[in-house]
Amino acid sequence: MHVCYFGLMNQLSNATRAKVVSCLVAGNSIPATVRMTGVAKNTVNTVVKLLADLGKARSEYQDKALVNLPCSASSVIKPGRSWAASKRM
DSSP, X not given: OOOOOTTGGXXXXXXXHHHHHHHHXXXXXXXXXHHHHOOOHHHHHHHHHHHHHHHHHHXXXXXXXXXXXXXXXXXXXXXXXXXXXXXXX
């Protein structure tokens, strides 16, 4: 699936892009992100859609690429608390 965001991110400086993504990834709401960054709500909503698309693409890639890995039975993967919390949503 390919989605075009019509240059949305080209309109924001790198510093502003980083602030918006950082706020959202840290768990801030869209209204809080708008207040903290000064970016329009529609822009933040589009960034959220972009992040969702990226997450879907990452998941599809990992489902294909990370199979039949040579892990021993003694290897235990311990995900962080934030990862565990995201699985409950």
